[in-house]
Amino acid sequence: xxxxxxxxxxxxxxxxxxxxxxxxxxxxxxxxxxxxxxxxxxxxxxxxxxxxxxxxxxxxxxxxxxxxxxxxxxxxxxxxxxxxxxxxxxxxxxxxxxxxxxxxxxxxxxxxxxxxxxxxxxxxxxxxxxxxxxxxxxxxxxxxxxxxxxxxxxxxxxxxxxxxxxxxxxxxxxxxxxxxxxxxxxxxxxxxxxxxxxxxxxxxxxxxxxxxxxxxxxxxxxxxxxxxxxxxxxxxxxxxxxxxxxxxxxxxxxxxxxxxxxxxxx
Amino acid sequence: xxxxxxxxxxxxxxxxxxxxxxxxxxxxxxxxxxxxxxxxxxxxxxxxxxxxxxxxxxxxxxxxxxxxxxxxxxxxxxxxxxxxxxxxxxxxxxxxxxxxxxxxxxxxxxxxxxxxxxxxxxxxxxxxxxxxxxxxxxxxxxxxxxxxxxxxxxxxxxxxxxxxxxxxxxxxxxxxxxxxxxxxxxxxxxxxxxxxxxxxxxxxxxxxxxxxxxxxxxxxxxxxxxxxxxxxxxxxxxxxxxxxxxxxxxxxxxxxxxxxxxxxxxxxxxxxxxxxxxxxxxxxxxxxxxxxxxxxxxxxxxxxxxxxxxxxxxxxxxxxxxxxxxxxxxxxxxxxxxxxxxxxxxxxxxxxxxxxxxxxxxxxxxxxxxxxxxxxxxxxxxxxxxxxxxxxxxxxxxx
Numbered sequence: 001x002x003x004x005x006x007x008x009x010x011x012x013x014x015x016x017x018x019x020x021x022x023x024x025x026x027x028x029x030x031x032x033x034x035x036x037x038x039x040x041x042x043x044x045x046x047x048x049x050x051x052x053x054x055x056x057x058x059x060x061x062x063x064x065x066x067x068x069x070x071x072x073x074x075x076x077x078x079x080x081x082x083x084x085x086x087x088x089x090x091x092x093x094x095x096x097x098x099x100x101x102x103x104x105x106x107x108x109x110x111x112x113x114x115x116x117x118x119x120x121x122x123x124x125x126x127x128x129x130x131x132x133x134x135x136x137x138x139x140x141x142x143x144x145x146x147x148x149x150x151x152x153x154x155x156x157x158x159x160x161x162x163x164x165x166x167x168x169x170x171x172x173x174x175x176x177x178x179x180x181x182x183x184x185x186x187x188x189x190x191x192x193x194x195x196x197x198x199x200x201x202x203x204x205x206x207x208x209x210x211x212x213x214x215x216x217x218x219x220x221x222x223x224x225x226x227x228x229x230x231x232x233x234x235x236x237x238x239x240x241x242x243x244x245x246x247x248x249x250x251x252x253x254x255x256x257x258x259x260x261x262x263x264x265x266x
Numbered sequence: 267x268x269x270x271x272x273x274x275x276x277x278x279x280x281x282x283x284x285x286x287x288x289x290x291x292x293x294x295x296x297x298x299x300x301x302x303x304x305x306x307x308x309x310x311x312x313x314x315x316x317x318x319x320x321x322x323x324x325x326x327x328x329x330x331x332x333x334x335x336x337x338x339x340x341x342x343x344x345x346x347x348x349x350x351x352x353x354x355x356x357x358x359x360x361x362x363x364x365x366x367x368x369x370x371x372x373x374x375x376x377x378x379x380x381x382x383x384x385x386x387x388x389x390x391x392x393x394x395x396x397x398x399x400x401x402x403x404x405x406x407x408x409x410x411x412x413x414x415x416x417x418x419x420x421x422x423x424x425x426x427x428x429x430x431x432x433x434x435x436x437x438x439x440x441x442x443x444x445x446x447x448x449x450x451x452x453x454x455x456x457x458x459x460x461x462x463x464x465x466x467x468x469x470x471x472x473x474x475x476x477x478x479x480x481x482x483x484x485x486x487x488x489x490x491x492x493x494x495x496x497x498x499x500x501x502x503x504x505x506x507x508x509x510x511x512x513x514x515x516x517x518x519x520x521x522x523x524x525x526x527x528x529x530x531x532x533x534x535x536x537x538x539x540x541x542x543x544x545x546x547x548x549x550x551x552x553x554x555x556x557x558x559x560x561x562x563x564x565x566x567x568x569x570x571x572x573x574x575x576x577x578x579x580x581x582x583x584x585x586x587x588x589x590x591x592x593x594x595x596x597x598x599x600x601x602x603x604x605x606x607x608x609x610x611x612x613x614x615x616x617x618x619x620x621x622x623x624x625x626x627x628x629x630x631x632x633x634x635x636x637x638x639x640x641x642x643x644x645x646x647x648x649x650x651x652x653x654x655x656x657x658x659x660x661x662x663x664x665x
Contacts, residue, residue: 101551131288154454
């Protein structure tokens with residue numbers, strides 16, 4: 001199921017889609033599955049499942065810490081695929097967000113094949129730009145998967161056009177120059193970036209990096225097609241005394257964010 | 267090989283065959299393009315080259331000498347020539363690349379530089395150049411390296427740099443690079459990432475090579491002047507590989523000259539506790555380029571191990587990966603114990619205390635001498651060993 005389904009549905013509702021990120025394997029493989037399901041039940045329109053990686057250079061301390069915990073717990077790539085399979089049954093599109101080396105190590109075509117077989121929608125690739133993505137684009141085409149590349153405030157119009165052209169599903173606009181993590185204020189640069197992406201493509205534009213609460217979700221939802229939340233959700237699990245408390249916090253925050261995208265004035 | 271020798275590699279997108287390239291967040295692409303343009307302009311700009319040359323000569327003290335190490339030669343049975351990069355200002359080859367990039371930084375109008383450092387040599391060189399150019403300087407360094415290279419931490423702080431301890435992952439060079447990349451993506455408008463080796467995304471591998479290649483250009487001329495011939499082999503240690511590529515590059519077209527890179531074998535490659543990416547790793551992507559990487563079955567980076575902080579890195583520059591595959595250079599591992607034997611040999615025969623990194627190159631030359639008796643072997647003595655006296659004292663049980 002392409003993630004386009006989630007964007008279409010939200011658009012029909014006259015609002016932005018809410019996309020929630022949580023890493024697989026954190027705090028445990030089963031715990032992650034439960035947390036992602038909780039997120040779906042509480043109202044996300046699409047899910048990003050992170051593949052924990054040893055060297056997450058685009059991530060701030062919260063997601064770094066979660067990845068470290070997952071890897072210390074012995075997390076393996078094949079468990080990502082089983083996680084995708086379990087949460088895909090919950091009924092919303094499931095994308096995988098991953099740094100490139102684990103995919104290359106697995107085998108690009110084999111990974112695409114197994115992700116498609118698990119019911120995954122496609123990949124978001126924070127350190128793979130279309131310039132280096134020949135093998136992935138071929139594999140995604142062969143297995144019918146979405147490929148979501150990132151654009152940034154620093155991207156030139158030419159690069160935005162090239163990147164958007166390579167995307168399927170949506171275009172991921174990073175709202176700030178920086179790493180993942182909740183921020184006090186949403187970015188001033190993001191609306192202009194979204195506008196530049198719109199000039200290049202008819203694909204939906206999702207905005208991520210720094211969104212943490214209802215007001216910010218509403219603010220971003222007013223100009224973007226998708227609001228992407230990661231670190232704030234991961235923090236719910238990191239800060240919780242136990243898994244049950246973590247799941248409750250994930251549910252509460254997701255509900256708040258879902259209300260935010262519905263409250264956006266478009 | 268002729269392509270590399272003629273300076274045609276990498277291609278315009280930074281590929282050395284299947285290696286190199288750019289595996290980075292899109293947010294960094296504009297800065298890498300800006301850097302690439304500034305570097306290409308500088309290569310052809312006579313004023314830039316004149317200024318770079320003046321700095322190398324008057325400030326760094328190059329060309330470094332080529333020393334006919336007769337006492338160590340008598341011990342090992344081959345003629346050992348030492349390229350004395352340890353005598354450069356700040357005590358290592360690193361100053362060459364740093365001066366080039368610091369000059370570029372001022373041309374790009376950026377007021378701040380950041381750097382990663384393992385042994386501290388690149389951090390010291392960067393702090394030095396930043397002081398001289400009036401740039402703000404932040405150096406990321408793993409906590410483990412801060413502990414074992416305390417002298418260089420103090421040097422950086424004396425020079426006005428901020429040293430930021432990195433406590434994630436293995437708390438060594440790999441993690442310092444991660445932190446530097448995170449800083450860069452957050453502050454790229456004002457900041458140049460002054461990367462210290464021939465790794466990272468394009469254009470770093472080519473640019474750092476070009477700033478360091480004077481090592482080999484000088485050594486080639488000096489060897490001809492001293493011996494009337496080219497050396498039979500040239501040797502360098504390889505972590506990321508900047509001193510090695512700096513030495514090798516001028517010799518690549520000389521088919522009679524064997525090129526040897528010695529990786530850090532730690533406790534021995536079969537033990538798994540080593541930093542020999544080519545000898546004991548597999549092809550993957552790390553820190554912005556495709557190369558040989560120490561990794562597990564899932565592509566997670568494996569922690570490297572070496573007595574030498576400067577070689578303690580689980581990747582290697584992409585041009586080395588290419589030279590290895592092409593068969594033009596040979597890469598072998600040298601264990602901690604072999605390196606420390608060579609360290610002591612140089613101390614006792616020549617009165618030179620080498621960096622432990624450079625002792626790996628000498629240990630490789632000692633091994634090579636057994637199969638090439640009487641040969642002329644040119645060794646890059648890439649750095650001096652003051653920073654390593656505590657480690658060496660512990661190793662040898664000297665209080």
